[in-house]
Amino acid sequence: MGDKERIIIFDTTLRDGEQSPGASLSIQEKVEIARQLEKLNVDVIEAGFPISSPLQFEAVQRIAAESGVSVAGLARAKEADIKAAYDALKEAKKPRIHTFSSTSDIHILGKFGDVRYGKSLEEKRQMVIKMTIDAVTYAKTLVDDVEFSAEDAGRTDIGYLADVVEAAIGAGATTVNIPDTTGYTFPSEFGQKIAELKRRVKNIEQAVISIHCHNDLGLGVANTLSAIENGARQVECTINGIGERAGNASMEEIVMALKVRSDLHNYYTNINTREIYNTSRMVSAYTGLIVQPNKAVVGDNAFAHESGIHQDGVLKNRQTYEVMTPESVGVPQTKIVLGRHSGRHGLKARLFELGYKFSEEELQTVYQKFLDLADKKKEIYDDDLRTLMGDELQSTDQAYQLEYLHVSSGTNAIPTATVIIRMQEERVQESSTGDGPVDASFKAIERALDMKPCLSSYSVRSVTSGRQAMGEAIVRIVDNGRHFSGRGVSTDIIEASAKAYLQAISFQQNYSQDKQELATV
Ligand SMILES: CC(=O)SCCNC(=O)CCNC(=O)[C@H](O)C(C)(C)COP(=O)(O)OP(=O)(O)OC[C@H]1O[C@@H](n2cnc3c(N)ncnc32)[C@H](O)[C@@H]1OP(=O)(O)O
Ligand SMILES: CC(C)C(=O)C(=O)O
Ligand SMILES: [Mg+2]
Numbered sequence: 001m002g003d004k005e006r007i008i009i010f011d012t013t014l015r016d017g018e019q020s021p022g023a024s025l026s027i028q029e030k031v032e033i034a035r036q037l038e039k040l041n042v043d044v045i046e047a048g049f050p051i052s053s054p055l056q057f058e059a060v061q062r063i064a065a066e067s068g069v070s071v072a073g074l075a076r077a078k079e080a081d082i083k084a085a086y087d088a089l090k091e092a093k094k095p096r097i098h099t100f101s102s103t104s105d106i107h108i109l110g111k112f113g114d115v116r117y118g119k120s121l122e123e124k125r126q127m128v129i130k131m132t133i134d135a136v137t138y139a140k141t142l143v144d145d146v147e148f149s150a151e152d153a154g155r156t157d158i159g160y161l162a163d164v165v166e167a168a169i170g171a172g173a174t175t176v177n178i179p180d181t182t183g184y185t186f187p188s189e190f191g192q193k194i195a196e197l198k199r200r201v202k203n204i205e206q207a208v209i210s211i212h213c214h215n216d217l218g219l220g221v222a223n224t225l226s227a228i229e230n231g232a233r234q235v236e237c238t239i240n241g242i243g244e245r246a247g248n249a250s251m252e253e254i255v256m257a258l259k260v261r262s263d264l265h266n267y268y269t270n271i272n273t274r275e276i277y278n279t280s281r282m283v284s285a286y287t288g289l290i291v292q293p294n295k296a297v298v299g300d301n302a303f304a305h306e307s308g309i310h311q312d313g314v315l316k317n318r319q320t321y322e323v324m325t326p327e328s329v330g331v332p333q334t335k336i337v338l339g340r341h342s343g344r345h346g347l348k349a350r351l352f353e354l355g356y357k358f359s360e361e362e363l364q365t366v367y368q369k370f371l372d373l374a375d376k377k378k379e380i381y382d383d384d385l386r387t388l389m390g391d392e393l394q395s396t397d398q399a400y401q402l403e404y405l406h407v408s409s410g411t412n413a414i415p416t417a418t419v420i421i422r423m424q425e426e427r428v429q430e431s432s433t434g435d436g437p438v439d440a441s442f443k444a445i446e447r448a449l450d451m452k453p454c455l456s457s458y459s460v461r462s463v464t465s466g467r468q469a470m471g472e473a474i475v476r477i478v479d480n481g482r483h484f485s486g487r488g489v490s491t492d493i494i495e496a497s498a499k500a501y502l503q504a505i506s507f508q509q510n511y512s513q514d515k516q517e518l519a520t521v
Helices: 027-040 054-066 079-089 105-111 121-142 158-171 187-200 220-229 251-260 273-287 308-316 344-353 360-376 382-395 437-449 493-520
Strands: 008-011 044-048 070-076 095-102 145-151 175-180 208-213 234-237 400-410 413-423 426-433 454-462 471-479 482-490
Touching: 008 208, 008 251, 027 044, 027 054, 027 273, 044 054, 054 070, 054 079, 070 079, 070 121, 079 095, 079 121, 095 105, 095 121, 095 175, 105 121, 121 145, 121 158, 145 158, 145 208, 158 175, 158 187, 175 187, 175 220, 175 234, 187 208, 187 220, 208 220, 220 234, 220 251, 234 251, 251 273, 308 344, 344 360, 344 382, 360 382, 400 437, 400 493, 413 437, 413 493, 426 437, 437 493, 454 493, 471 493, 482 493
Parallel strands: 008 044, 008 234, 044 070, 070 095, 095 145, 145 175, 175 208, 208 234
Antiparallel strands: 400 413, 413 426, 454 471, 471 482
């Protein structure tokens, strides 16, 4: 392998990314994202499309005024667009005007269909070459750094594409961008296109070859990598892969693919990969575009392990199931997600981290309880474990245990509850109706125990998050001015309430017994 070659990272989160339906950003949000992109160390920030609105213009202007890196503004092959881009960029330390023409026959015939652009396809094609030359020539009178894009190059005839690219470079373009605008090409096909342009375009060495891949078929990153292997040295991409329709090639995936598989090639980027996660979170928060959990590199599950065999492997050596470390992209840590696929190793490690100490025998009991809970809930959070452990500690010496609870209630049904309560070796079953399912359960408990405690307060709250959150019920009963509290936790708040009631009654009974024993001594 030869010398290492740098790949220029052109970030278009603030231009193509912002074209994602529903992702409009305020000026301040764009400025803050641009600052974060600079921390990430991108080479070029495409800040917007200045002619498109006063907000876009001002955002580009403000980013240009404060950025240390190259800032680009987009412009159609039209004098007014190019002038607006220049006006917005003129305070930039490194301004870049990015102008584009459409080059595929589908675009030329579809978008430039009227006679102003010529009658036949051939006439229109020549008109596009003229528009390209005029646009680049004009932009070049304003700034040194001019990028030209051949929109829909992915579907453009290679011979014609080579002519357009040669004309753009001839007019002064310093970067020629080959977009797969509609995400249509296959990696081998797109790579061949870049290789072919290198062969056909006589002045190609005078410009940097760039690519810009969309993700309509989920091939944006693969096409980008293939283009790099065939001569592209600038890649256009976005954070979280956001962008028009299915989005653009995702920057974090390209950068990490190059970094992780540096054994295969000689390319590198200047990206400070530890800032990737922060940038991803910021872009998601500001655009409102949620990152899918299984998204490579930055998704919530990218470093999360749920199944027992994987957790065991990762706890012994992270490399067993991780091709990069979470720290390398700024993700705080590997996540062991506890759920129904987890094993004892994962549970034990998490409980130790939470500060619990227990014997192997106790672990078996806790693991059974954990599995019961995991069957009711998708994910077991730390709070669930704490309540599970708390529940475990408090319930062992309780006089009355809830063994079974069945409740039926509904809009037109009479709430009815059946309970089976265990008191040492004895088990009692009772049923009752009530004013709601909690009342019915409490009355069934009272019948089973043949008691009528005086309830002084009752409350329920959620102690963990999500729809399958754990509910915590607190019940207080009063006996001769003395209060006894019980606490129950379950994903089912009726069950939590019944447990809490039984615990309060158990405490009251323990107290009465202790008092009687003292009196007889
Ligand atoms: C592949 C890409 O991502 S390209 C960038 C896409 N981004 C955007 O469009 C976002 C910003 N766009 C806008 O705000 C508006 O579309 C504007 C301000 C640019 C233009 O608005 P309007 O003047 O109302 O035109 P409209 O958007 O309806 O139509 C586009 C016009 O640009 C022309 N056009 C499209 N591409 C080019 C080009 N590369 N060079 C020259 N003209 C072009 C179309 O032929 C059409 O012209 P016509 O009005 O003569 O038929
Ligand atoms: C303007 C160009 C570069 C573009 O976004 C595309 O072709 O997808
Ligand atoms: Mg695009």
